[in-house]
Amino acid sequence: MYSEKVMDHFRNPRNQGKLEDADGVGTAGNPICGDVMRFYIKVRNGKIIKTGWETFGCAAAIATSSALSEMITGKSLEEARKVTREAIAEYLGGLPPIKKHCTSLALEALKKAIKNYEEAGK
Amino acid sequence: MIYLDHAATTPVRKEVLEAVTEAFEIFGNPSSLHAAGTKAREAVEESRETLARALRCSPEEVVFTSGGTEANNLALKGLPERGHVLVSSIEHPSVLEPAGSLEKLGFEVERIPVDRFGLVDPERVAEMIRKDTVLVSVMHANNEIGTVQPVREIGKVCRDSGVLLHVDAVQTFGKIEVDPKRMNADLVSVSSHKIYGPKGVGALFVREGVKLKPLLSGGGQERGLRSGTENVQGIVGFAKAAELAVAEMETESRRLERLRDRLISGLSEIPDSFLNGHPKKRLPNNAHFCFRFIEGESAVLMLSEEGIMVSTASACSSRKLEPSHVLRAIGLRREEAHGSVRYTLGLGNTKEQVEKAIEATERVVEKLREISPFKGKW
Numbered sequence: 001m002y003s004e005k006v007m008d009h010f011r012n013p014r015n016q017g018k019l020e021d022a023d024g025v026g027t028a029g030n031p032i033c034g035d036v037m038r039f040y041i042k043v044r045n046g047k048i049i050k051t052g053w054e055t056f057g058c059a060a061a062i063a064t065s066s067a068l069s070e071m072i073t074g075k076s077l078e079e080a081r082k083v084t085r086e087a088i089a090e091y092l093g094g095l096p097p098i099k100k101h102c103t104s105l106a107l108e109a110l111k112k113a114i115k116n117y118e119e120a121g122k
Numbered sequence: 123m124i125y126l127d128h129a130a131t132t133p134v135r136k137e138v139l140e141a142v143t144e145a146f147e148i149f150g151n152p153s154s155l156h157a158a159g160t161k162a163r164e165a166v167e168e169s170r171e172t173l174a175r176a177l178r179c180s181p182e183e184v185v186f187t188s189g190g191t192e193a194n195n196l197a198l199k200g201l202p203e204r205g206h207v208l209v210s211s212i213e214h215p216s217v218l219e220p221a222g223s224l225e226k227l228g229f230e231v232e233r234i235p236v237d238r239f240g241l242v243d244p245e246r247v248a249e250m251i252r253k254d255t256v257l258v259s260v261m262h263a264n265n266e267i268g269t270v271q272p273v274r275e276i277g278k279v280c281r282d283s284g285v286l287l288h289v290d291a292v293q294t295f296g297k298i299e300v301d302p303k304r305m306n307a308d309l310v311s312v313s314s315h316k317i318y319g320p321k322g323v324g325a326l327f328v329r330e331g332v333k334l335k336p337l338l339s340g341g342g343q344e345r346g347l348r349s350g351t352e353n354v355q356g357i358v359g360f361a362k363a364a365e366l367a368v369a370e371m372e373t374e375s376r377r378l379e380r381l382r383d384r385l386i387s388g389l390s391e392i393p394d395s396f397l398n399g400h401p402k403k404r405l406p407n408n409a410h411f412c413f414r415f416i417e418g419e420s421a422v423l424m425l426s427e428e429g430i431m432v433s434t435a436s437a438c439s440s441r442k443l444e445p446s447h448v449l450r451a452i453g454l455r456r457e458e459a460h461g462s463v464r465y466t467l468g469l470g471n472t473k474e475q476v477e478k479a480i481e482a483t484e485r486v487v488e489k490l491r492e493i494s495p496f497k498g499k500w
């Protein structure tokens with residue numbers, strides 16, 4: 001049911017784990033199926049230099065978390081904010097229609113983490 | 123590969139494959155008068171007799187269908203007169219969905235609650251039966267959590283009030299005794315592919331004297347209850363599978379029970395896990411667990427990577443993205459239902475395989491818990 005890319009990220013999740021020295025943390029819950037995801041970012045000069053994440057969810061949610069962390073590491077906060085659900089799905093070689101909503105979970109957690117970083121800096 | 127998903131389906135066993143292969147040489151239409159037709163008719167009727175022996179009923183009471191789903195649909199949608207219908211809240215969708223259609227036709231349908239083990243209380247059934255109740259439908263054993271219902275007591279309640287009882291015995295046939303007469307059941311559904319027979323064939327036991335309307339009309343096969351040229355090869359294979367399953371039932375079920383108990387004790391050692399369904403009154407081949415803080419679909423896929431085939435009823439794995447109605451009916455919290463995994467044993471499984479499955483589960487649960495934001499508490 002899943003693409004080889006999804007299975008690869010699921011099998012070998014990238015950047016997985018908690019970042020003890022994170023500058024921003026965001027948690028998002030999925031109202032549809034009840035999954036929860038947490039994103040950690042470390043920021044230097046407006047750039048995300050390190051990411052971490054924890055996910056309680058399906059294989060697509062885990063793969064999405066992994067893919068997103070890879071996509072945004074080394075990117076500016078602005079660029080990271082611009083990542084779309086479609087871009088993640090594409091990065092993963094496509095997702096089954098019923099699993100499209102799983103990408104919003106990761107994006108929401110990331111946005112909250114960025115917000116958390118920006119608010120802490122104020 | 124270690125296949126532990128026998129409640130989903132089973133491989134066709136060698137003896138059945140042989141019988142089916144041989145039956146493919148029979149090509150006549152059982153309804154034809156000539157010799158080729160007669161040969162096909164004989165194959166179907168012999169199979170009917172074999173199935174009747176397995177169910178301890180008369181051949182006239184066996185109606186072949188395309189499977190368990192059709193048998194369940196026929197039992198409910200075939201009711202000739204409108205009235206009140208009771209179904210347990212943990213029935214298979216192939217009972218619950220037809221029950222929903224009955225409601226649209228003006229039937230009144232009520233769900234019988236279950237306790238935290240998934241058991242239906244016969245006294246509760248007695249209380250819920252009304253003057254206008256026409257049918258009670260309770261499955262013999264649940265396909266997810268494996269709980270076996272006190273069908274005999276429920277049957278007695280129904281018999282005393284003159285209400286028909288339908289029992290979906292798809293998960294029990296060939297594993298524990300399925301005797302419609304002793305259950306006081308009027309309608310009993312069974313399926314072939316759960317007992318090492320081919321897919322696409324099943325049967326409904328219809329007690330002599332019980333009137334049903336057909337779902338399919340046409341040539342009037344199966345005493346008018348199921349039109350359509352008989353699935354001769356499927357029927358022959360089903361009969362062979364039923365014959366073998368019933369003959370080997372006692373020894374095989376005892377063997378499976380021992381494997382199941384080892385599986386249950388092994389999996390219970392995993393921290394933050396618990397068994398679902400009744401500890402004793404359960405299918406000889408079913409172990410159903412919830413592992414907290416992880417999600418079932420990812421567990422199933424990761425176990426599959428380790429060569430272990432199991433299943434889950436988590437929200438993420440369902441088409442509606444909702445936790446299973448069975449797990450909700452037994453009162454599980456949403457998050458807990460999320461981490462459900464079902465193991466169902468069968469013919470090919472060995473002690474070594476069970477040990478491997480336990481070890482693999484330990485690894486997978488640990489790995490997924492590392493990924494999870496919930497560590498030891500919600």
Ligand code: FES
Binds near residue numbers: 061099101439
């Ligand atoms: S997060 Fe539940 S379906 Fe993917």
